[in-house]
Amino acid sequence: MTNQKKLGKKREQQKRRTIVLFLIIPLFFLLYFTIYPIAKMLFYSLTDWKGSASPYQFVGFSNYLNIFATESYRNVFFTGSYYLGAGLIQQVISLFLAVVMNKKIQGSGIFKGIIFFPFIMNGVAVAMVFRMFYQVNGGLDTLMNIMGMQDYIKIWIGNPKTCNYALALVYLWKNVGYSFLIYLGTMQSIPAEYYDAASIDGAGMWAQFTAITFPNIKMIVGLMATLSIVNSIAIFDIPYVLTNGKNGSNTFSTTLIETAFTYNKYGQACAMAICVLAIAGVVMVFKNIVFKEENENSYE
Amino acid sequence: MKKKLLYSIMAGMISAGLLTGCQSGTSENSQPSSTEAEPSGNEAASETGAATSQRDVTLSLGFHMNEKYDDVILPIIQEFQKLHPEVKEVTFTGLSSVTDEQQVTRLTGGQYEDVVLIPSILLPSELPNYFAPLGTTEEMAEKYYYGDYLQVDGQSYGCPIGVxxxxxxxxxxxxxxxxxxxxxxxxxxxxxxxxxxxxxxxxxxxxxxxxxxxxxxxxxxxxxxxxxxxxxxxxxxxxxxxxxxxxxxxxxxxxxxxxxxxxxxxxxxxxxxxxxxxxxxxxxxxxxxxxxxxxxxxxxxxxxxxxxxxxxxxxxxxxxxxxxxxxxxxxxxxxQDLFMAVNKNTEHMELAQEFVRFFCERISLPLGMNETMIDGGQNQPELEFLSSLDYVEMYTSPAKxxxxxxxxxxxxxxxxxxxxxxxxxxxxxxxxxxxxxxxxxxxxxxxxxx
Structure with missing residues (x-):
């Protein structure tokens, strides 16, 4: 009996040792490439570090205060609202498409591919394609000419009134496929019997959606909405390639890059990066609180 | 015993996996300069001994215009190698797709070439942290347009590639x-x-x-x-x-x-x-x-x-x-245009300093610029007419x-x-x-x- 216990203990120890051995490498990478840089960034955000080998001094929280005291930094939150709007519209469109594609439609595989395709394209490539689309006498202008809408043609990127809308549309177009795929995957995990029973009871498509589909995917809706908020602040590639952040299109990320590399204010840029991280954290916590409660209620 | 063997094999595999990505020096954009770079057969065998000799030097060059490597950059390297036979190879890293921001990151990480382009966003005060002085500002300004442009404490750190x-x-x-x-x-x-x-x-x-x-x-x-x-x-x-x-x-x-x-x-x-x-x-x-x-x-x-x-x-x-x-x-x-510098940690300081001047003095014309030398520097042929215009006065700016x-x-x-x-x-x-x-x-x- 004692031997068996010893053997069991030994096996347990060996099991633990194996787990530890397997975890050492990924943990090392996680610490070295994620946790350590964040800690370092937090440290530099409290300094006036000018990059590379420059000496630095501690400046307390003044870099953080600057974010809200400087007009050019504050404006990026306003720019983010365009992407937030686009992100929320993206959720509605992708949810609609997912509901439609969840039905057995002929050729749905091709449609799914078409909808998802923009997401797998490189962000820079997408931005460059849209540069040609928006340029004067480019794709969009040609299309509008063909449709007899030449009176509404504008200098899409060059006009401050249309610039952010044009960029947000690129963001919407590129990411609809991603949300669509997530929604579709979640919907396909809902047992078909629910829908069959609802149909027998005479429930229409809208009733099925509100009574069966949405309650089953609302956690995912919450997650996607959260990601939309975070992405609206962190968006980088589209404004960077299309406008260099000019014409009022500077986002948090493009401003951060400009602050660090054009003006060598690495300490300030670190504070901005920590700020993005904090916003993402707050949004995630908020989402977890809201959707956790609803989730618990739904099981009651 | 079997467990130990298993752990050893696991550790070995993990180490091998980790080290697979490691290689010395050259990046995927890199290419060797000369025919010596790819010796074959007996020639290779005979050169193995020579490669270990202290006289054999390998320099590395980081420059943009990757697409002009064969037509423009390689001939300059080969010309330099003729003057300095001990330079067996000059490896080239194309920086055309490397942004200034990335180049600063390469500098801070210590991964940059013996002779390399200076990213224009680098603060001049940072130059001594990465590069070796090329001479006094007076000496450089006497020889080159903007030879004293990138200076710290009376020392010049950048050699202009043209004007x-x-x-x-x-x-x-x-x-x-x-x-x-x-x-x-x-x-x-x-x-x-x-x-x-x-x-x-x-x-x-x-x-x-x-x-x-x-x-x-x-x-x-x-x-x-x-x-x-x-x-x-x-x-x-x-x-x-x-x-x-x-x-x-x-x-x-x-x-x-x-x-x-x-x-x-x-x-x-x-x-x-x-x-x-x-x-x-x-x-x-x-x-x-x-x-x-x-x-x-x-x-x-x-x-x-x-x-x-x-x-x-x-x-x-x-x-x-x-x-x-x-x-x-x-x-x-x-x-001024771009500037080149010598890595302060290069093992071949004198050769690198000579090479940077040699390179800068020859790269201008093929890139569409005027030569950087004040005396004897040639201009683009299409611009020769400007010297005959009496209503035009040329000037240079002092260092910023x-x-x-x-x-x-x-x-x-x-x-x-x-x-x-x-x-x-x-x-x-x-x-x-x-x-x-x-x-x-x-x-x-x-x-x-x-």
Whole structure:
């Protein structure tokens, strides 16, 4: 009996040792490439570090205060609202498409591919394609000419009134496929019997959606909405390639890059990066609180 | 025992996996310079011994223009190797797709070549942290244009790869058609010509402002207009550099006027339109591009591609004033371009220092620039005519004070650097019927004096 216990203990120890051995490498990478840089960034955000080998001094929280005291930094939150709007519209469109594609439609595989395709394209490539689309006498202008809408043609990127809308549309177009795929995957995990029973009871498509589909995917809706908020602040590639952040299109990320590399204010840029991280954290916590409660209620 | 063996195998596999990605030195963009790089058969065997000899030196070079490696860069390397047979190989890392930001990261990580391009965003005060001095500022300035431009404590750290003239590249066919063939020599002539061009639907100036970097020429125009070669450094002590009557204000007013008149390209915000602008100039949709003469050959290539003679595209000084004569000449700025430096940790310091000069003295002409040597440096053949113009006076600017970049950072106005501020504060308001935001610029610059 004692031997068996010893053997069991030994096996347990060996099991633990194996787990530890397997975890050492990924943990090392996680610490070295994620946790350590964040800690370092937090440290530099409290300094006036000018990059590379420059000496630095501690400046307390003044870099953080600057974010809200400087007009050019504050404006990026306003720019983010365009992407937030686009992100929320993206959720509605992708949810609609997912509901439609969840039905057995002929050729749905091709449609799914078409909808998802923009997401797998490189962000820079997408931005460059849209540069040609928006340029004067480019794709969009040609299309509008063909449709007899030449009176509404504008200098899409060059006009401050249309610039952010044009960029947000690129963001919407590129990411609809991603949300669509997530929604579709979640919907396909809902047992078909629910829908069959609802149909027998005479429930229409809208009733099925509100009574069966949405309650089953609302956690995912919450997650996607959260990601939309975070992405609206962190968006980088589209404004960077299309406008260099000019014409009022500077986002948090493009401003951060400009602050660090054009003006060598690495300490300030670190504070901005920590700020993005904090916003993402707050949004995630908020989402977890809201959707956790609803989730618990739904099981009651 | 079996467990131990299992753990050993696991550890070995993990180590092998981790080290798979490690290799010494060369990156995927790298290529060896010479035939010695890929020896075969017995030759390889016989060279194995030699490779370990201390006389065999391998230098590394980091430079952009990857596409010109075979035609332009390799011949220079081979010429250097003939003079220095101990240099068996010069490995090349193409930096065309490496941004300045990435290059700074390479520097801070210590992963850069023996002889390498200096990223233009690097603070001059940082130069000694990465690079070795190439000589005293006096010595370098005596030999090269802008030889003393990147200096710290009397030592020069950057060797210029060439110099260019700042001025207007124009389409002669367009001027023939709309401006009676007259190449504007005065500001009034330029304005008249632009008016005619605009009436006929021609874009007068393609600024490429969306890409930001092409705007530096408009900023440097203020130095030219001021008549003070050291004007850029004068704003260090000026609380309001954009006050009424200042050269910066005058130069920016000119740009604002062009924008208000609709004389610029329709979309000044979209980035990366350089190739579009050259094609537009060659086809005659655009008349002028204000830039450096390094772009002349590119523009002429575009004209040639359209079946036009290369002479269709010409170069002229920017006519920023009237009453131009030999006594009241138009100033033409000889501008610096990029600089190369020697890694301060190189194992072959003397050879690297010799190579950087050798390389810089030969790379200019094939890249469309004038040679950097003050005595005996050759110019682009297409620009030889400028020396015969008695109403043109060329000048160079002294080294920029290191404080300029620091003050620009405080104000977040990239004046005399990248010059993206011109788009934000001058062009966009002017294009939208508003006044340029000089008060705002003065207010931001004023932060340096509080």
């Amino acid at each position: 260019v003239y700042e001025g207007i590249i124009y389409n002669q066919d367009v001027l023939d058609q709309y401006c009676d063939g007259i190449v504007p020599k005065t500001l009034d002539e330029l304005m008249d010509c632009c008016e005619k061009l605009h009436e006929n639907g021609i874009t007068c100036f393609y600024t490429n402002a969306g890409s930001v970097w092409p705007m530096r020429y408009w900023d440097n125009l203020a130095i030219t207009m001021s008549g003070d070669n050291d004007y850029a450094n004068k704003i260090l002590t000026t609380e309001e550099p954009w006050a009424e009557g200042t050269p910066l204000r005058q130069a920016d007013d000119l740009l604002a006027q062009f924008a208000k008149n609709g004389w610029l390209e329709a979309d000044v915000v979209s980035a990366n339109q350089w190739d579009v602008s050259l094609a537009s100039l060659a086809s005659g949709d655009t008349a002028f591009i204000f830039t450096g003469t390094w772009a002349l050959s590119q523009a002429q290539d575009n004209a040639e591609a359209l079946g036009l003679p290369r002479e269709t595209i010409g170069f002229m000084p920017f006519p920023y004033k009237n009453d131009v004569s030999a006594d009241n000449p138009l100033k033409l700025r000889i501008a 004070d290191n404080r300029l970049q620091e003050m620009a950072a405080v104000a977040e106005i990239d004046v005399f650097a990248y010059d993206g501020y011109l788009l934000d504060y001058i062009m966009i308001p002017s294009l939208n019927g508003e006044e340029p935001q000089y008060d705002k610029l003065n207010e931001l610059w004023g932060k340096n004096f509080k």
